[in-house]
Amino acid sequence: MSKLTIGYSTLAERVGNIKLPAGKFEILILVQNPNGIEYDTGKLAKRARIIEVAGTGVTKSRNRAIELTNTDYLIFGDDDVEFDPDALERAIEKLERDPQLTLLLLAANDPSGSPRKQYPTGPKPLSRLNSARAATYEMMIRVPEVRRLGVKFDEEFGAGADNYLGDEYILIADLIVAGAKCEFAPIFVATHPDESSGSRWGSDTDRIVRAKIFSRVFGFYAPLVRLAFGLRRRHELGGWGNLLRFIFGR
Numbered sequence: 001m002s003k004l005t006i007g008y009s010t011l012a013e014r015v016g017n018i019k020l021p022a023g024k025f026e027i028l029i030l031v032q033n034p035n036g037i038e039y040d041t042g043k044l045a046k047r048a049r050i051i052e053v054a055g056t057g058v059t060k061s062r063n064r065a066i067e068l069t070n071t072d073y074l075i076f077g078d079d080d081v082e083f084d085p086d087a088l089e090r091a092i093e094k095l096e097r098d099p100q101l102t103l104l105l106l107a108a109n110d111p112s113g114s115p116r117k118q119y120p121t122g123p124k125p126l127s128r129l130n131s132a133r134a135a136t137y138e139m140m141i142r143v144p145e146v147r148r149l150g151v152k153f154d155e156e157f158g159a160g161a162d163n164y165l166g167d168e169y170i171l172i173a174d175l176i177v178a179g180a181k182c183e184f185a186p187i188f189v190a191t192h193p194d195e196s197s198g199s200r201w202g203s204d205t206d207r208i209v210r211a212k213i214f215s216r217v218f219g220f221y222a223p224l225v226r227l228a229f230g231l232r233r234r235h236e237l238g239g240w241g242n243l244l245r246f247i248f249g250r
Contacts (some may be wrong), residue, residue, distance in 0.1 A: 003096075004025050005027070005070070005074045006020075006028070007028045007061075007066075007074055008028070009062060010078070011031070016040065016042060017079040018077075020044065021083040023085035025088065026070065026071050028065055029044060030052075032061060034055075051064065059154065059161065066147065073141065073143065074141050080192065081191070087187050087189040087190075090187050091185070091187050094185055102149075103126070104182075105134055105139055105184040110193070117133060120186060123183055123184065123185050131182070136167070136168045137190045138190065139168060149175065153170070153171050154171070157170055166213035173217045207246050226249070230243045
């Protein structure tokens with residue numbers, strides 16, 4: 001029996017897009033179906049537990065995955081992510097070697113086989129200052145410890161919520177604040193299309209949501225962190241005026 005559950009979050013109309021990896025992993029598919037449509041689970045039902053989740057917002061499904069997982073470890077999947085089973089096994093081995101490690105942040109390629117972003121070349125401890133670019137499908141957690149700490153995804157953030165970014169970063173930050181050991185390892189476990197919600201920068205709403213994320217993570221010190229972050233991303237923010245708005249959360 002595998003020590004790992006892959007918890008996919010999807011909408012009813014996208015269930016058929018899921019491509020399961022080879023290997024004896026536990027599969028959990030969390031389906032949001034706000035319109036009550038009929039959908040065909042096809043061959044997925046032979047390998048997966050398929051659970052409908054009430055409401056909307058991907059973090060509701062992620063939190064349900066944490067509640068329902070029966071294995072030691074859980075990695076979060078989307079319906080457009082493909083996992084490498086051998087890399088997943090290497091990630092499990094790393095968690096097995098370090099019982100204190102609660103969250104392992106991994107790496108992903110784009111469809112061409114290139115890294116989706118610039119990753120460290122070796123293991124690196126995570127902090128609130130270096131984990132803002134995390135993607136959900138890169139995150140493998142030790143489920144009993146996350147439950148013990150009482151940390152969940154903040155359902156006010158993430159796809160489907162008004163604040164549609166930042167849920168991954170906030171989870172990591174909350175675990176770090178709770179005293180959990182979190183670390184990056186350059187193990188490429190997944191392939192994901194180039195575009196993702198985390199790459200959005202262009203609109204006023206993107207800027208405002210990003211400002212809220214830093215307020216959620218850093219509280220009183222958020223303006224200072226937004227200043228440092230914004231200076232590096234001034235061009236994406238759209239110039240000095242938007243940088244100032246970002247610093248003051250506007």
